[in-house]
Amino acid sequence: MTRNAQPAGAETAPAAPGAANATAHGLTIVARSQGQLIRRRFFRHRGALFGMFLFLVVVVLSISSIGLGPIPGWWDKSPTETGTVTGGGPTLSVLPSFLGGGGVHLGEHPFGQDNIGRDYFALTMRGTQVSLMIAIVVGLVSTLVGTIIGAAAGYFRGWIESVLMRVTDVMIAIPTLLIAGLIGSIVADRGVVLFALFLGLCLWTQIARLVRGEVLSLREKEYVEAARSVGTSAGRIIFKHILPNAMGIIIVSATLAIASAVLTESALSFLDLGVQPPDTSLGRQINDYRTALTVRPWLFYWPGVFIIAIALSVNFIGDGLRDAFDPRQTRVRD
Amino acid sequence: MLVFIARRLFVSIWVFLAASVLVFILSTNVRDPLAEARQLPETARESAIRVITERMHLEDPVLVRYFRWLSDAVTGNLGVNRQGLDVNARLETAFSATLQLITGATVLAIIIGITIGVISALRQYSALDQTVTFIAFVCFSLPLFWVGTLLKQFLALDFNDWLADPVISPLFIGGIALITGLFCGGVVVGDRRSRITAFVSSTAAMAILLSVLSATEWFSDPSLGPIVVALTAIGGAIGFTTLVSGLEWKPPLQAALIAAAVGIVAYFALDPVLDDPQLLTIVLLLLVTVGICFAIGWFLGGDLYRRNAIPAAVLTGVFTGAVIFVDRMLSSFQSYSASVNNRPISTVGAETPNYEGTFWESGLDSFGHLALPTLALVLISLATYTRYTRASMLEVMNQDYVRTGRAKGLSERAVVTRHVLRNGLIPITTLIAYDIGTIVGGAVVTEQVFGWSAMGSMLFDGIREGDPMPIMAFYVVSGGAIVLFNMVADIAYAFLDPRIRLS
Numbered sequence: 001m002t003r004n005a006q007p008a009g010a011e012t013a014p015a016a017p018g019a020a021n022a023t024a025h026g027l028t029i030v031a032r033s034q035g036q037l038i039r040r041r042f043f044r045h046r047g048a049l050f051g052m053f054l055f056l057v058v059v060v061l062s063i064s065s066i067g068l069g070p071i072p073g074w075w076d077k078s079p080t081e082t083g084t085v086t087g088g089g090p091t092l093s094v095l096p097s098f099l100g101g102g103g104v105h106l107g108e109h110p111f112g113q114d115n116i117g118r119d120y121f122a123l124t125m126r127g128t129q130v131s132l133m134i135a136i137v138v139g140l141v142s143t144l145v146g147t148i149i150g151a152a153a154g155y156f157r158g159w160i161e162s163v164l165m166r167v168t169d170v171m172i173a174i175p176t177l178l179i180a181g182l183i184g185s186i187v188a189d190r191g192v193v194l195f196a197l198f199l200g201l202c203l204w205t206q207i208a209r210l211v212r213g214e215v216l217s218l219r220e221k222e223y224v225e226a227a228r229s230v231g232t233s234a235g236r237i238i239f240k241h242i243l244p245n246a247m248g249i250i251i252v253s254a255t256l257a258i259a260s261a262v263l264t265e266s267a268l269s270f271l272d273l274g275v276q277p278p279d280t281s282l283g284r285q286i287n288d289y290r291t292a293l294t295v296r297p298w299l300f301y302w303p304g305v306f307i308i309a310i311a312l313s314v315n316f317i318g319d320g321l322r323d324a325f326d327p328r329q330t331r332v333r334d
Numbered sequence: 335m336l337v338f339i340a341r342r343l344f345v346s347i348w349v350f351l352a353a354s355v356l357v358f359i360l361s362t363n364v365r366d367p368l369a370e371a372r373q374l375p376e377t378a379r380e381s382a383i384r385v386i387t388e389r390m391h392l393e394d395p396v397l398v399r400y401f402r403w404l405s406d407a408v409t410g411n412l413g414v415n416r417q418g419l420d421v422n423a424r425l426e427t428a429f430s431a432t433l434q435l436i437t438g439a440t441v442l443a444i445i446i447g448i449t450i451g452v453i454s455a456l457r458q459y460s461a462l463d464q465t466v467t468f469i470a471f472v473c474f475s476l477p478l479f480w481v482g483t484l485l486k487q488f489l490a491l492d493f494n495d496w497l498a499d500p501v502i503s504p505l506f507i508g509g510i511a512l513i514t515g516l517f518c519g520g521v522v523v524g525d526r527r528s529r530i531t532a533f534v535s536s537t538a539a540m541a542i543l544l545s546v547l548s549a550t551e552w553f554s555d556p557s558l559g560p561i562v563v564a565l566t567a568i569g570g571a572i573g574f575t576t577l578v579s580g581l582e583w584k585p586p587l588q589a590a591l592i593a594a595a596v597g598i599v600a601y602f603a604l605d606p607v608l609d610d611p612q613l614l615t616i617v618l619l620l621l622v623t624v625g626i627c628f629a630i631g632w633f634l635g636g637d638l639y640r641r642n643a644i645p646a647a648v649l650t651g652v653f654t655g656a657v658i659f660v661d662r663m664l665s666s667f668q669s670y671s672a673s674v675n676n677r678p679i680s681t682v683g684a685e686t687p688n689y690e691g692t693f694w695e696s697g698l699d700s701f702g703h704l705a706l707p708t709l710a711l712v713l714i715s716l717a718t719y720t721r722y723t724r725a726s727m728l729e730v731m732n733q734d735y736v737r738t739g740r741a742k743g744l745s746e747r748a749v750v751t752r753h754v755l756r757n758g759l760i761p762i763t764t765l766i767a768y769d770i771g772t773i774v775g776g777a778v779v780t781e782q783v784f785g786w787s788a789m790g791s792m793l794f795d796g797i798r799e800g801d802p803m804p805i806m807a808f809y810v811v812s813g814g815a816i817v818l819f820n821m822v823a824d825i826a827y828a829f830l831d832p833r834i835r836l837s
Contacts, residue, residue, distance in 0.1 A: 047471070083742065173821070175775025175812045178793065182360040182805070185797055265479055267779050270479045273797065286480055291801040293487050307495035309473035319471070 038248075041324040048320020054313035058306065062128040065121070077109075079126040079280070087121065112298045123285065124302045130281040132310065134196040134265045139258035141200025145248055146207025151238050153208070154169050165212070169204045177271075180264060184273040192279050196265075203261065207253045212299030214246040219244075224311035248325030255318035259311045283309045338828065342821050350817045351404075358400045358802055365417055365582045365800030367392065375512030389418055403806060412810065416801040422826075424792055425490045431684050431788035435781065438704060439711035444766060451723025453521060455758075456750065458728060464522030466720060472559070475716035482783035486681040490706055494677045499824070500553035502544055505674070555668040556731050558661040563601055565596035567654040574649040579642035580747050589634040589643040590650040593627045596656030601661075607665045608662055610692040620655060661700070666694035682785040707784045712776065715769070720764050721787045726806035730758040760830045764823040769820030775812035779800040 032040070042048055065072035111120040152165040171179070185200045218224065219242065227237050243250070266283025268274030275281040280288075283304040289299035343346065348357055367390060370733040371577040386392070391399050412421040454466040515537030523534040549555065558566070571590035572581070627647040635643030671678045674686060674696070680703045689699050730736065731754055739749045778790030789808055794806030 045513070047468075101395070142812060166345070166352075168818075169345075169349045169457050170353045170356065173817050174357055174809065175772060175816065177775055177778055178357065178805075178809060178812065179360070181793070181797060182357070182364055185364045186360065241582045259475065263475075265638060266477050270477075271779065271782060271794065273794075282480075283477070288485075290483060293483065300480075304378075304484075307477045307480065308472070308475050312472060315471050315475055 020163065032168070036323045037296055040044060042320050045320035045323055046247040047198075048324075049315040049322065051132045051316025053310055055317065058128065058309050058313065059132065062125045062132065065255065066125045066129075067302055068129070075122060075125070079118060079122040082299045110128065111302050112296065114292075114299055115192065116206045120299060120302065121282065124282075127280050127282040127285050127303055128306050128310070130279060131262060131265060131307070134192060134199070135261040135274075135310065137196035138200040138203060138261035138265070139194065139254050141197055141248060142204040142257050142261075143254040146202065146204035146253070147243070149204065149210050150208040150211025150213075151215050151243060151246075154212040155219055155234065155238050156215065159210075164208075164281050168208050171202070176203070176264065177267070180268055181271065181273040184268050188274055189276045191277055192281075195275065199261070199268075203264070207250070207257065210249055210253055211246060214249050215242055218242045218245055250320075252318055252322045252325060255321055256316055259314040260316065262307060262314070266303075290322070335423075335828070339825055342824060346817045346821045350814065353813055353817075354404070354806070355400060357813070358403065358806060359396055361796065361805040362396050362399070364797050364805075369800070373735040376792070386416060389414065389638035390416060390803075399415060400804075403802070405718065407806070412807045413803045415796070415803050416799050421468045421803045421807045424804065425811065428788045428792045429811055431786055432774060432781065432790075434684065434700070434739060434776055435704065435707055435786060435788065436711070436777050439708040440715070440775075441710065443712045443715040443719060446712070446720025448723045448762065450716075451720040452727055452755065452758075454720065455724040455727035455731065457520065457523060460520060462517065463724075465520075470720050473713055478714055478779050479783050480708070481713065482641065482780060484707050485710055486784065490679045491678050497553060497671070498676055500550040500551050502599055505582070507541055507548070508543045510544060511537045514540040527722075534749060554671075557665040558657070559576075559666075560598075560696045563654075563657055566597045566657050567597050567650070570594065570653040570657070571650040571804065572648075572724045573833060574653065576747070577751065578646045578649070579639070580745060583639060583642070585635050585639040586631075586642040586646045589631045589647040592655055593630050593647040593651040594726075595671060596626060596630070597623075597651060597658065600779060601658050604658075610694070616693075620652070620664055623651045623655050624648055662793055663694050666692065666698060670695045670698040674699075674702075679705055681706060684786050684788070684824065707780045707786070710783070711780055715773070718769070719762070719765075723762055727754060727758040730754050733757075745825040760827070764827045767819045767823035771816035771823075774815045775808075 032289045042061045047166075063073070065075040066079060078087050107121050109121065111124055114120055114123065149164050149168065153161040153168075179202045180199055183202060184195060187198050188195045215238075224237060224241055227241050265274055265281065266286065269283030270287045272287060276286045277284075284308075285303040286300060289296065368383055368386060371379065371386055374382050391402065394402075403413060410422075412425060415421055415424070450466055454463045457463050464808075466565065472659075515533045518536035519529045520535030522529050532602040568591065571594040572587070575581060575587045575590045581587060604619070607619075627650065628644055629645030629648035632640060634647075635641075667678070670691065673691065674689075678698070684700070684703055685696075686699050686703075689696060691699065736749060736753050739753050740746075744752075770779075774789065778793060780786075781788045781790035782794070789811065792804045796802070796808065
């Protein structure tokens with residue numbers, strides 16, 4: 001239990017079940033668990049809240065609009081169906097009519113149409129789904145691999161550490177775009193999921209280094225010593241005692257890995273080394289419509305806007321998490 | 335220490351070799367190198383396939399091919415590509431283009447990024463800090479290729495159009511002046527009143543400056559002229575002395591002012607030399623400047639102030655030199671602009687083909703080509719440096735020795751430059767070293783967007799043709815840079831931070 005002194009005005013703050021509230025010298029003392037403290041710090045971080053909101057909007061919009069797989073969404077056009085091109089410009093309008101705009105409406109094609117008459121809103125949403133999926137898979141795979149390698153290296157020390165860290169050094173020695181590009185062009189035409197899995201297998205090095213550093217310091221703690229002295233197995237010590245305490249750093253790096261995965265994936269697809277047609281992704285769309293910038297600029301804008309929205313919101317969430325997990329963070333923002 | 339360096343070097347070489355095996359194996363599997371040859375008409379197919387198979391040794395196992403490559407590579411021969419062209423020659427031109435692109439961008443990003451980071455840390459949680467933080471977040475969420483294409487399409491075209499009739503719109507003047515004012519107001523320390531004064535005066539100064547520049551059509555024939563050069567030099571002298579030692583002691587200030595004066599004299603005296611110099615002349619002048627300023631600082635500083643006077647004089651001298659350089663460059667702008675149809679900012683390639691001009695004009699030519707890719711690269715890496723500098727400065731500012739420094743009555747300047755900055759920049763040094771390693775491989779996207787025929791296009795040709803040789807050449811340089819600079823970073827860290835035990 002951590003005790004946290006709050007000014008008198010904070011009496012309405014949620015108290016932990018069974019917490020002892022004591023009033024002395026005009027201060028309310030509310031006991032909070034570590035998890036509550038972290039959650040509280042996170043939700044007071046304005047950037048993180050903004051990030052959460054933006055991320056949810058992007059996720060909900062992309063999934064609900066065109067549906068997921070066989071489940072239909074509320075948007076009546078599909079990303080593949082071609083139609084007659086009616087000028088093709090975006091019909092989305094957000095400026096109300098009393099301000100001289102066209103009123104708030106979506107119109108027939110909110111993001112316009114591409115050169116063969118496909119609805120660009122549906123296409124962008126499809127790209128967003130794929131890019132999000134790739135980013136999340138890459139984030140999960142790289143975090144998983146990085147955590148296992150880092151934890152094993154940090155806990156066992158000795159030759160295991162030397163081998164694992166040399167492997168990490170070898171992966172670091174290859175520029176990200178080189179290895180991702182090579183792997184991308186080998187596996188990309190076998191589907192998006194495989195591409196994401198392999199991309200995750202190239203991008204774990206940073207997490208492995210961070211986790212190893214954290215585990216190196218955690219393994220010297222008394223509770224680990226205690227666990228070892230009663231004969232707990234190495235696996236149990238790592239998973240039950242060390243990793244839960246390293247969770248902060250792991251979650252933060254996972255979040256930041258997702259943000260950089262969005263950018264890496266889109267850069268690769270832009271260079272034609274990533275997602276291959278008939279699949280599409282935001283980076284792929286930017287590449288496809290790169291030359292259309294002068295005639296149909298909206299085809300170029302929308303995917304970029306969504307890439308920024310995803311990367312920015314995830315970065316903000318990561319920053320909020322970092323502050324929330326940082327025990328030295330004493331400043332409480334109101 | 336020597337043992338540490340030797341061991342680090344040994345490990346690095348093994349890491350580099352192990353990674354090269356991995357890259358080689360992957361690169362032999364990217365595409366079928368015979369795909370195009372198989373499409374040829376029947377008569378030519380056989381021989382084409384045979385030639386390529388023989389040239390790339392396709393019938394040998396992968397590891398045999400790897401060791402053949404390795405034994406050639408250690409002698410400096412990187413082989414021939416699928417067309418039978420020498421990869422070394424390609425690498426040479428590609429690497430020099432990439433180097434040109436990344437040098438300026440990295441230096442700029444480091445200088446600006448660290449400065450902004452320091453300011454933002456010194457004013458933690460101020461409006462300025464929050465804004466900088468927000469902008470930094472937006473910057474690292476930007477897809478480089480998207481921004482690059484937009485910059486190319488709009489900034490370059492619009493800027494070139496605007497130069498034909500360089501009148502700044504009042505709205506734009508107001509906007510820039512307001513941003514400058516807000517920035518200055520945010521930086522200044524003190525009560526509300528001095529902040530407001532700073533805000534109002536800097537806004538007004540910027541607005542007046544821009545209006546004058548606009549009214550005199552300065553941008554169509556820009557130059558600084560002797561008066562501005564002299565004023566900037568003196569301002570630089572005072573500024574650098576403030577940073578290095580503060581203004582309360584005379585010798586450092588004298589040294590810096592004399593260095594500035596020498597610079598102003600040189601502005602007139604060197605006029606014939608600077609008409610159309612060689613690059614070597616410029617480098618020599620830079621060395622001479624450093625030498626002279628060092629001497630000025632040495633003699634004027636005396637025993638007591640030598641440590642302050644020398645850096646103050648040298649920084650001022652180099653700064654004045656840079657101002658003179660910029661002035662010269664700017665005065666050639668009109669003739670350069672006329673020779674490229676008034677489109678000075680270029681969007682494609684590294685230089686105007688077959689362009690010939692004076693040193694200054696060809697300098698402007700590469701500058702015009704570098705401007706946009708540099709801007710795009712700086713935007714992205716600036717954010718990282720700003721964030722890291724800020725975090726590292728804040729870490730140091732909470733240390734006990736900083737409090738001790740304040741408690742014993744050191745001036746804020748001394749606390750910041752002597753105690754906070756020096757320790758706070760140690761982690762930044764290593765970050766910069768790691769970063770320089772990755773930037774060679776990281777610039778490929780920018781090169782592609784701006785159509786530079788550099789390292790990136792070599793790599794992509796290799797991948798497209800399933801040809802390991804250019805890919806390996808790319809790896810040797812970019813991977814080599816990473817391994818080398820990681821090593822440098824570790825060694826530098828051990829040097830700079832005595833707490834690191836060399837075990």
